[in-house]
Amino acid sequence: MFESAELGHAIDKTTYKEREAALREALLAAQVELKRRGDFPVIIVLAGMPAAGKGEIANLLAEWMDPRHISTLAFDPPNDEEAARPPFWRFWRALPPKGTIGIVFGSWYADPLWHWDSERHQVQIERRIERILRLEKLLTDDGALVLKFWLHLSEDRLKKRLKTLEADPLTAWRVSKEDKHFLKHYEQNAQHAEQLLTRTNQADSSWRVVEGWDANYRALSIGQQVLDAVNHHLARDSIKQRRADAAPLQPSIDGVRLLDTLPLGHAPIKDYKQQLEALQGRLNGLVRDSRFARHAVVAVFEGMDAAGKGGAIRRITGALDARQYRVVPIAAPTDEEKAQPYLWRFWRHVPSCGRLTIFDRSWYGRVLVERIEGFATPAEWLRAYGEINDFEAQLDDAGVIVVKFWLAIDKDEQLARFKAREAIDWKRFKITEEDWRNRDKWDDYIAAGSDMVERTSTTIAPWHLIGANNKQHARIAVLTALCDAIESRLKRKD
Amino acid sequence: MFESAELGHAIDKTTYKEREAALREALLAAQVELKRRGDFPVIIVLAGMPAAGKGEIANLLAEWMDPRHISTLAFDPPNDEEAARPPFWRFWRALPPKGTIGIVFGSWYADPLWHWDSERHQVQIERRIERILRLEKLLTDDGALVLKFWLHLSEDRLKKRLKTLEADPLTAWRVSKEDKHFLKHYEQNAQHAEQLLTRTNQADSSWRVVEGWDANYRALSIGQQVLDAVNHHLARDSIKQRRADAAPLQPSIDGVRLLDTLPLGHAPIKDYKQQLEALQGRLNGLVRDSRFARHAVVAVFEGMDAAGKGGAIRRITGALDARQYRVVPIAAPTDEEKAQPYLWRFWRHVPSCGRLTIFDRSWYGRVLVERIEGFATPAEWLRAYGEINDFEAQLDDAGVIVVKFWLAIDKDEQLARFKAREAIDWKRFKITEEDWRNRDKWDDYIAAGSDMVERTSTTIAPWHLIGANNKQHARIAVLTALCDAIESRLKRKD
Structure with a gap:
């Protein structure tokens, strides 16, 4: 040599x-x-x-x-x-x-x-x-x-x-x-x-x-x-x-798609308030545990528009000290972000030890909206699965607890929520033309989401697929999964 | 209370x-x-x-x-x-x-x-x-x-x-x-x-x-x-x-403007190469002085297009270890920068101890191009003088040595340099439509530049006004002023 x-x-x-x-x-x-x-x-x-x-x-x-x-x-x-x-x-x-x-x-x-x-x-x-x-x-x-x-x-x-x-x-x-x-x-x-x-x-x-x-x-x-x-x-x-020369994914031959098979409707929870408070208390205790100082949390929320991501996030932050967490809403990249590989804009928000970052939409946009709208070429979003797995493995290696949520609603529920939002003056801004356009591509999102879960749900960073037609059920499920993930990691010896 | x-x-x-x-x-x-x-x-x-x-x-x-x-x-x-x-x-x-x-x-x-x-x-x-x-x-x-x-x-x-x-x-x-x-x-x-x-x-x-x-x-x-x-x-x-309700500055009553009075032409320097090498050696020694570890340098270059800023900067960096300095060319702000007060995009590049940042154009754009083109309102650029003085005072307080250069050429010299650039294939990109437009506003720049020097040349951060029709003279003058500024600061007891 x-x-x-x-x-x-x-x-x-x-x-x-x-x-x-x-x-x-x-x-x-x-x-x-x-x-x-x-x-x-x-x-x-x-x-x-x-x-x-x-x-x-x-x-x-x-x-x-x-x-x-x-x-x-x-x-x-x-x-x-x-x-x-x-x-x-x-x-x-x-x-x-x-x-x-x-x-x-x-x-x-x-x-x-x-x-x-x-x-x-x-x-x-x-x-x-x-x-x-x-x-x-x-x-x-x-x-x-x-x-x-x-x-x-x-x-x-x-x-x-x-x-x-x-x-x-x-x-x-x-x-x-x-x-x-x-x-x-x-x-x-x-x-x-x-x-x-x-x-x-x-x-x-x-x-x-x-x-x-x-x-x-x-x-x-x-x-x-x-x-x-x-x-x-x-x-x-x-x-x-x-980079555009890769064979695209094919839909499953029998037409069955993972995200179509989720149970979405759940009965109302009678003691919702008590359960919520208990979980928030548990979460608060976990992040104040002295062992948590060597860890951090990255929580990811994906799902259709109006699936209740914002509401679930607020139930998490409600349990935390405002100095300890940061919520990062993902919109279009800034021009400084466009001048870098797509993961750069997520790396920059990785929390330091003892802190939590909650992503409202995330790097999974690469294999969802960017795939569907053609913003990324097939070769780009196909290699993204591996790049994302590696990114999350690096987080895990460094003690960061990665928790990913797909909040699932059906099309009727979405329509009802869109209409409810339009009826409230200041919520009207939350419904845009784009939301209606995305709705027309419902099927594409189910297909891309199913591919995504299949390729990126790993032992260290599993997807939690949560039926969210009932908001209360979704929030309880999210908090439970988050607490479980932190708790099991704090107990792990490594 | x-x-x-x-x-x-x-x-x-x-x-x-x-x-x-x-x-x-x-x-x-x-x-x-x-x-x-x-x-x-x-x-x-x-x-x-x-x-x-x-x-x-x-x-x-x-x-x-x-x-x-x-x-x-x-x-x-x-x-x-x-x-x-x-x-x-x-x-x-x-x-x-x-x-x-x-x-x-x-x-x-x-x-x-x-x-x-x-x-x-x-x-x-x-x-x-x-x-x-x-x-x-x-x-x-x-x-x-x-x-x-x-x-x-x-x-x-x-x-x-x-x-x-x-x-x-x-x-x-x-x-x-x-x-x-x-x-x-x-x-x-x-x-x-x-x-x-x-x-x-x-x-x-x-x-x-x-x-x-x-x-x-x-x-x-x-x-x-x-x-x-x-x-x-x-x-x-x-x-x-x-914010747009401030009285604009008036030109001086006798029409005499500071930047019109500079001597621009200088005789060629016979032993230019020796002088340059000696100064570069001196600069290199100064920034490796153990006392420099508690200081830093912010050098600012302003002047008409083609005044020789880039060449002067290269004579400085040529004396330095590449790990120690950073050259920041100022172009249009990015959208992240636009979402902040205008000084934010300069604060972010302030060097840490022991390092040098060289700005090719700077915060003075606020009172030059932004004033002239109307990108800033009169109230905005008028208050910028004080904000800039304060910014530089903060740098000085923290041990940062602030050195500011105005490289001055006359209109004929600029025309000759534009034409020379256009004759060289890869330098052609350096001359844009905008450069020609700026040239038409020569007088405005002289007026704004004169106001700028008058209001922002301070004991802690003086402007060095350097006749630059002769490039060799300009480079020697820049290096000399920079070395003098560092040396006198290292000697100062505080």
Whole structure:
């Protein structure tokens, strides 16, 4: 893997000067086009041996191109806000928007790289590699250009480089204890690096190993590769087209659909008020339990318009301290959100430890309204199932309790509720043209919802399918399921 | 001040039940209209004595209204991200967008409230009060409805309340050491509170003192006040109109304008390359100085199109580590930014300690392009001068070094540069129709720029007016001024 990067590649100064000028001009031109098109981001991951020139390359790329549209993302150890959330939250919030370039240091590769020798961490490392593969797949599937450079130094050259740096009082500070430790266990570290690189090579995001010894060589080599890759990406057909070639789902052959089979009507509950109060008391106790401080809740509400999502949410929040929860209503994405992969706008609302976020509609819009209205291509919403499962698994891994509710009503009940709303002056705004249009697509929503439940109801994040023609029944069922989920998680030992 | 709030107000249960239903319905209706209009936020500040019901009121408001459009902002002690920036940064980033309601606990009033007795803090307290007045003025001038409630308890009632809470094992945890300390020094604390309330009363954001003893009374009282205030605010003429009544600035009587008087042409610099390298080395040394870790840099570039802002910025970034700086190009605001006061989109980019943010165009757009194109009303851009001075003073207070550059070229030079850009294929995108239109308004920009410098060049954040017909001269001058500013700040003892 590193053979070619130990050959002692070098470029003389004259050649460098000649080629640099042309390269720089071409890079600037490509960057202008990237910004103008604005339909994908470029993510450049810089990793490699110590003192192999990662920082220098980042500076040079920013110097060659227009620094206004480049962000350099250096991930230090997580700060408080980051440590209180799933590990990849900080990568998500730093993703460069479409049309710009992000240069990433100490990225998602930083942690696992240096601790392979610890037996204890083996499982985490495996998990991390899977996460990396999925993140990069998601990004490239979304159209991002992901370029990963590994700056390599042979053992001899690393030794020499560290010695030179240490000899000069102006650069001695750059050699850290970790660097020396790395050199001491060079062979083992190189093996681990090779393993990591091999296992995280993917068709659309493969590693490019570059020898880091000669500054001219590594600069021209990486600059040229960035240029070629960006131009190649720009030359493709529109990003959308490229991804639209997946076979759509077929309805079940006997026509039976999961969401048609739910019992919807329930008898009135005589002691509703008492039951509600008892459940709210239980919920309040659970989130004030000291064990809850290491957890968080993400609750998701989906269902037809007027299914009673808002009312159910208010029965939850009524039990909570307002400082502890946040309700996020999902409407059309803002333009900052449109410049990112679709999951970005949900990642940004992931709660920190001890808190609850309740989503009124959610990432499932991708496989419901966006599928039905054609806002997402078949390839996009088909891969969303897996991306969503992974997103929820990451939440679960970090101790976040994911609870998902599908509130089900029938068409008659919806009509009655629409009419009731229209009769009340200030509720009239809640019924829009769109609601009536959605109603015409009832069947499509049942089909898409059934596919959704089938593909995304998992042990860690099951769908609770709740008949909601009777509002009282729905609210009691929602609160019960939520309390049960929190309670069983608090009891779990992990 | 607190006389009426010690009368023992109370509302019986029957009256409460009757009035609550109507109030709730009216609040919901007002909230729907607020969201629909979407042209101002409601900011409800909850402060007061310990155990006077602040948390209960927040929960109740969220329960009465639609929690999806309410955010509850509880400010705990600053976390690392917040502590590395000016104190008000965390308030700015949490401001509720237009059309929504934010309920603020432990707000900008939290710190100064309890430490008035410390002589040592007197100056900070004075400073903080000024900041509060300015923040609230800015928010209300921008159309926000700011409602501040002080929940009061007399000494006897506070004593009784704490005793009751402590007696019940279920509520004993709610009584903190601070609460007891507060009670012990009740009289003094009440005096301090009165002083704070008096000094932070403003026409558009006055305090409303409410007795916190009886839960029914305080709930109805605050609910009704919120309702009336929101409805009153909704009933006004459009927010824009209300603010448009300020006398515009007059040009100077003798027609002499500051920015017309700058020397623009400079002789070529013979040893430009050496000078540039020396300055870049100096800059690099300054930002790696250990003292710089307690500071940060905000550099601002303004000037006519093609004045050489981008080139000057690249000469700065060329001296820096890419991980340490960020260049923020200011284009049209995103829709998330439009839902906030105009300074919000700059506050969000304020660097943390040890870092540099370089703005390519800036908040000065408010008094330049927005003034000239009529995007801001005269009242809006006229008050912007003071708001900007305050913003920069806050940066300076927090150790941020603010350096502002106006790069000046003449009309002939601009024309030559436009034409040169059009001749280069990939630079053609840099010249737009808008650039040509702006050129026609040259005189307006000179006038607005002159007014701007006159009103915003301060000792802590002076404008550097730099003749830029000669690019080399401009770059050397920019780097010199930047280095001087950092150096003198690092030497300053404070």
